[in-house]
Amino acid sequence: MSDSAALPRLSKLMAERGLCSRREADSYIERGWVKVDGEVATLGLRVSPDARIELLAQARGAQQERVTILLHKPVGYVSGQAEKGYQPAVSLILPERRWGGDTAPLRFQREHLRGLAPAGRLDIDSTGLLVLTQDGRVAKTLIGEDSGVEKEYLVRVAGKLSAEGLAKLNHGLSLDGQPLRPAKVWWQNDDQLRFVLREGKKRQIRRMCDLVGLRVLGLKRIRIGKLMLGDLPQGQWRYLAPGERFD
Known part of the structure; x- marks a missing residue:
């Protein structure tokens, strides 16, 4: 394997740096809208992880229209x-x-x-x-x-929740064989919990509640990040x- 083959693809590096998605990166590169270390990039190019990547005005304009x-x-x-x-x-x-x-x-x-x-x-x-x-x-x-962006929910529940169960909702549960990230869960009122999560597994809150003996009656997301x-x-x-x- 050549040394260059071990380097990351430009589109992957652009996505990792948050410049755009990989699909968008390929589109911009194909149109000649990306420079690497001052040179116009070509599709499939592999580059050094510390390469200087520049989006040309056409690419920035396309992003502003999205x-x-x-x-x-x-x-x-x-x-x-x-x-x-x-x-x-x-x-x-x-x-x-x-x-x-x-x-x-x-x-x-x-x-x-x-x-x-x-x-x-x-x-x-x-x-x-x-x-x-x-x-x-x-x-x-x-x-x-x-991504560690918080998502906040109001969750109306039925059932009894012990102090131990509430502690597990905050940290200590696993889904699909993997431990969940720490959450923030507390009582909003007599029948409603407030959840703040930093991940989003399929039907995560409903499944978390099942594990501690609660049934979800209603779920509303009220915040994403800021x-x-x-x-x-x-x-x-x-x-x-x-x-x-x-x-």
């Missing part, structure tokens, strides 16, 4: 592709469903739906904040392997405004 949407997902919609007769959440992104309180200086365009994908799951029987994005940087921030669901009405959406960040 939108991120915050949706208050109702129960009965799936986060991703349509399944079992249920509509995907993206079907709610219609101009008439845009929240009147949206302050982002964007006019809705059909192009904003192209490649729009959920950055994280919200179960069909759950409601609350769902992020849909065209931007690979946002997706990496929220669902990348090393952004709150706030006054966004159920079934409506808004754009991520300039200057807003999740981390």
Whole structure:
């Protein structure tokens, strides 16, 4: 194996640095919109991990045109592709469903739906904040392997929870044979818990509650990173405004 073959691909390194997604990186490289150490890069190029990578103006412009949407997902919609007769959440992104309180200086365009994908799951029987994005940087921030962005939930439950059970919800449970990261869980009121997680396994909160003898009656996500669901009405959406960040 040659020395260069052991080096990372440019697209992988760009994604790891949070410049864009790997798919976007390949597109930009193919168009000649990326320079490495001052030279225009070619597709499939392998580079040193400390290489100087520059996105040209065309790539930066393409990124600025990509939108991120915050949706208050109702129960009965799936986060991703349509399944079992249920509509995907993206079907709610219609101009008439845009929240009147949206302050982002964007006019809705059909192009904003192209490649729009959920950055994280919200179960069909759950409601609350769902992020849909065209931007690979946002997706990496929220669902990348090393993402530590907090997600906060209000969870209405039935059953008795001991002090030991509450302690286990905070730290000490495992799912799918793997220990869960420490969480923050406390009573919000008599029948509702507040969960703050830094990971998102499938149906994680419902399965955690099962393990300590609780049944989930309702689940609502109210925060992702720095952004709150706030006054966004159920079934409506808004754009991520300039200057807003999740981390």
